[in-house]
Amino acid sequence: MAREHTKTYRAGISVIAWAASLTLFFPILWMVVTSFKSELDAFASPPVFLFFDWTLENYHIVQTRSDYFRHASNSVILSCGSTLLALLIAIPAAWAMAFAPSKRTKDTLLWMLSTKMMPPVGVLVPIYLLYRDTGLLDSRMGLVALLCLGNLPIVIWMLFTYFKEIPKDILEAARMDGATTLKEIVYVLAPMALPGIASTLLLNVILAWNEAFWTLNLTTSKAAPLTVFIAAYSSPEGLFWAKLSAASTLAIAPILVIGWLSQRQLVRGLTFGAVK
Amino acid sequence: MSTRQTRTAGRLLVAPSVVLLFVWMIVPLVMTLYFSTLRYSLLDPGSEVYVGLENYRYFLTDPAFFASLVNTLVLVGSVLAISIVGGIFFALLLDQPVWGLPIIRLMVIAPFFVMPTVSALIWKNLFMHPVSGLFAWIARSFGFTPVDWFAEMPLFAIIVIVAWQWLPFATLILLTALQSLDGEQKEAAEMDGAGPVSTFIWIVLPHLARPITVVILIETIFLLTVFAEILVTTGGGPGLQTTNIAFLVYAQALLQYDVGGASAGGIVAVVLANIVAFFLVRLIGKNLEA
Numbered sequence: 001m002a003r004e005h006t007k008t009y010r011a012g013i014s015v016i017a018w019a020a021s022l023t024l025f026f027p028i029l030w031m032v033v034t035s036f037k038s039e040l041d042a043f044a045s046p047p048v049f050l051f052f053d054w055t056l057e058n059y060h061i062v063q064t065r066s067d068y069f070r071h072a073s074n075s076v077i078l079s080c081g082s083t084l085l086a087l088l089i090a091i092p093a094a095w096a097m098a099f100a101p102s103k104r105t106k107d108t109l110l111w112m113l114s115t116k117m118m119p120p121v122g123v124l125v126p127i128y129l130l131y132r133d134t135g136l137l138d139s140r141m142g143l144v145a146l147l148c149l150g151n152l153p154i155v156i157w158m159l160f161t162y163f164k165e166i167p168k169d170i171l172e173a174a175r176m177d178g179a180t181t182l183k184e185i186v187y188v189l190a191p192m193a194l195p196g197i198a199s200t201l202l203l204n205v206i207l208a209w210n211e212a213f214w215t216l217n218l219t220t221s222k223a224a225p226l227t228v229f230i231a232a233y234s235s236p237e238g239l240f241w242a243k244l245s246a247a248s249t250l251a252i253a254p255i256l257v258i259g260w261l262s263q264r265q266l267v268r269g270l271t272f273g274a275v276k
Numbered sequence: 277m278s279t280r281q282t283r284t285a286g287r288l289l290v291a292p293s294v295v296l297l298f299v300w301m302i303v304p305l306v307m308t309l310y311f312s313t314l315r316y317s318l319l320d321p322g323s324e325v326y327v328g329l330e331n332y333r334y335f336l337t338d339p340a341f342f343a344s345l346v347n348t349l350v351l352v353g354s355v356l357a358i359s360i361v362g363g364i365f366f367a368l369l370l371d372q373p374v375w376g377l378p379i380i381r382l383m384v385i386a387p388f389f390v391m392p393t394v395s396a397l398i399w400k401n402l403f404m405h406p407v408s409g410l411f412a413w414i415a416r417s418f419g420f421t422p423v424d425w426f427a428e429m430p431l432f433a434i435i436v437i438v439a440w441q442w443l444p445f446a447t448l449i450l451l452t453a454l455q456s457l458d459g460e461q462k463e464a465a466e467m468d469g470a471g472p473v474s475t476f477i478w479i480v481l482p483h484l485a486r487p488i489t490v491v492i493l494i495e496t497i498f499l500l501t502v503f504a505e506i507l508v509t510t511g512g513g514p515g516l517q518t519t520n521i522a523f524l525v526y527a528q529a530l531l532q533y534d535v536g537g538a539s540a541g542g543i544v545a546v547v548l549a550n551i552v553a554f555f556l557v558r559l560i561g562k563n564l565e566a
Contacts, residue, residue: 013373014375017369017374018374020366020369021383023389024366024383025383027387027398027399028386028387030391031398045413047406047413053306089292090293093289093294096285096289100282102286108294113557116298116497116558117550117552118549119501119522119548120501120522121526121542121545122545123306123367125307125529125538126304127304128330128530129518148406149297156293208395210390212391212503213503216504217526227393227504230391230397231397231508240347251394252389252391258391262508263448266448267448271449271487271490274561275490276376
């Protein structure tokens, strides 16, 4: 397609593309800029765009508030814990379905997918009551289990689509060359499976990090992650826009980086292999 | 081709996932069904009485149900329309020979990674605040009266926020699909004298039909349960103007402590989602064979 695109065409379309994408990105940009303002500047009308006293004060305040750290570490524990647990359960299953499919494999996969489509409000009441009665309310363990189960179908599906692409002949070739099962796993399977496992891991960390139904409903303080911490800024009397911006920037920064790194795998993971 | 041994091993490996998902889905769902037939208030535990379909009758005839059903449909429909039309626009744009494409891609996809509570509060405060928000300033500098978004058009404000989060998702998927479009087909059409518009209508759009369907189905599943954005901005109000089904069930259960009514609402939500899920699962299943 590198045909007769004139310079003018490229310049014109580039200007449009930059303008459109900057518009879409602007809320994030504006949030980051606001996080460096004093609260007074953040409220200023007309707004100040670049020429104000840039300050790190908000970040300092957010950092020194110990509850920020508690929420951030909860976010890390919940998203990584639930994803690792899901991988542990899903890898054998996806592996078996990709390499030794039976007549029922397809139905099993689709059934697993359908569990993801159940709206969480449908089970909010019993889960809430069960958690309340077993002391799991506001506990990290309870939430790790819940987020793990919620994302398990996606994890299995993603792994399945990756594992399916590993050529089976190569295993037989290795076996013919006298590789032991252990060698087979370490030298042949693992290198081919790891990229798929890694991108599954990244996507599910993102999903769990941003999960805001169960975390808002089942946690209050002890196990509350950043979604809940940010939600606390919704109270009308607390108009701390600069601090809200700083806390928000910190809350989305790691996920933005991971997301940007894994954007290509994202399509595949979120469409269950329907679009590649 | 698989031996009995590998089949057994395969079953053993798949079993934990199946059992866990089954328990996770069936047990709470059966409990919800059971609760939905009881008069059961958290304020008055131990007084549960079987009332049959009373809760459903009550929930379905409650004006709040109809209002929230309409809100849910308006929210889902509008966000879908915005994200599909905008997504096609952005996907076509990013498929062009644009300078600095990697950076543009990063900027376009970014909103999708922002957690719902953050995007809702940033939009509500920094942009839609009736006095100090950026929109208010823009309106004033053009001589208009600023709009009090969450008082005058609360549902539209929520639609804007949610659409901003989902537009990148549609863009990303449609762009991926566009890039798999055979360039030769387009060139052949152009050689036959087809202009850009007819190329788009007759070649590009048909190619996008399936990915668009996928986007519609997947977004619908998530959009039916929009919750955090409503909770931190309007709390369902003013009145019932921004209450959707998910929020109504939440309010009934955890604010009014009406377990029976909330359970009936939850079942209604499950039925609604299942209608969409039915089509999505069939579509993906077809794709699995191809």
